[in-house]
Amino acid sequence: MTDGLPMPVPAEGLPARVRIHEVGARDGLQNEKTVVPTEVKAEFIHRLAGAGLTTIEATSFVHPKWVPQLADAESLFPQLADLADGVDLPVLVPNDRGLARAMELGARRIAVFGSATETFAKANLNRTVDESLAMFEPVVARARAAGVHVRGYLSMCFGDPWEGAVPVAQVVAVARRLRDLGCDELSLGDTIGVATPGHVRALLTGLGEAGVPTDSLGVHFHDTYGQALSNTLAALQHGVTTVDASAGGLGGCPYAKSATGNLATEDLVWMLEGLGIETGVDLGRLTATSVWMAGQLGRPSPSRTVRALSHQEQ
């Protein structure tokens, strides 16, 4: 609590260190109404790095027609070159053409975005699950041949707005196929935020039984029903050490009736600091960054920790 931090009291059975995969600049800004200027994005990512984050998903090389918020990937990415030594800067690529654009600019890490359900694959990618995996196959192969690290996002791992609860076996099957394509890492997404801790454990257990190593998994929880942090705790207790989060909870509008946002990085760091788990993140600097970004977006942060700490600091 001193200096705006909780008292560290470790708990048994938890990892000593967690790697935060910061998604605010990509997943967060992609889901904000406001389109942020390129120089603000570049400053945002530099500030995130200055706060100690070492994995910062930077942008998406998707067609501007689909994601106008990130249409400036080509001009943004080179502005991050000075960070490349100490910080991983993965970028999302939807297909072979996106990969080519990213690699021309020197990207060393990419991510592809798959779905555990047919209806979301259709809605998001306009393809079946099989067709989307077929689309990813040459992308992953070409990336790996060039020594580029590949993350596979797997969305709708717990529930789907059309299909309801998603069976563990179905998620495990798609996860196995992404692994077989060559993905180095998978991020398990609770895209609509319905998961609870027992479901998280059941999926992680199922993946382990299917031979997917726990240290190749990240978890990506949404706070739609306020469950993101308790699900994260359950994942940490299972041995997961990579957690996706979004600075300031970017991507979830605090005034929308349905706040569908990502877990806020600050809320996550508060818990991890309290558990004595190392993250390398300076919570005060991170909070200041999110307050600054909220100002750029013209609205307060939905992160409870940001609101509490920024109030205290005034």
Add this chain to the structure above:
Amino acid sequence: MTDGLPMPVPAEGLPARVRIHEVGARDGLQNEKTVVPTEVKAEFIHRLAGAGLTTIEATSFVHPKWVPQLADAESLFPQLADLADGVDLPVLVPNDRGLARAMELGARRIAVFGSATETFAKANLNRTVDESLAMFEPVVARARAAGVHVRGYLSMCFGDPWEGAVPVAQVVAVARRLRDLGCDELSLGDTIGVATPGHVRALLTGLGEAGVPTDSLGVHFHDTYGQALSNTLAALQHGVTTVDASAGGLGGCPYAKSATGNLATEDLVWMLEGLGIETGVDLGRLTATSVWMAGQLGRPSPSRTVRALSHQEQ
């Protein structure tokens, strides 16, 4: 997920049933700016009971000067008489005079409000911890002699805004004294919301070692830093089966920079339903009640589950 509920997937080492101690009508409304008319409070409590809650803290017999929001305890409590068969309706009493007023009206359960720290005892009760315990002693004795159940709130169990982190041994010592006075049940309050799961476990372990039975304990977490639900999960994993929560997150203003609100009952029920833990609560009816109450207060609920479900229902 069907019908606005998560898929139940039990997890090992958790209780089969949790008793929710609903504090919205007392702790929640006490901390709202708007003073709610008596008949609205009565309807609120009846709706909470209709949603399946069986422990509903009803009001406080404190001097109206200190808590004007609850100045109508004498006229409200008799309006709840029809609930008394199936629902426990504890009331807060600050002292002997409050106890006499409550017992005259037939209250069968009371609560006293203590502090683990000297500075909060001074700020809230204008007494030292010793003096406050001395004030509670005859209250608890008289209540128990009349067969009235006594809950002891213990606030500032993890951190204190003036003193910082609160040592476990200090909390255990005050808890022991409340037990020795005769409190049937203790509610461990994280009044400023700074706790994290390891700290929760450490306190529960310390209390167990000091001979305080886990089944006499409730937990009362605040969501100031977004930690309430993960702390609840840690407490459930330790064997706690009584959890305090506030319908719709009452008591925390969604527009305040520092949302100091209680854990929202709906967010709690979502997690418990997902874990297959029985609560007896109908989440749809509870959410409808909180939406109605938010209308009475003229602002949206800060509960993420309420916002998500009420959006879906429209």
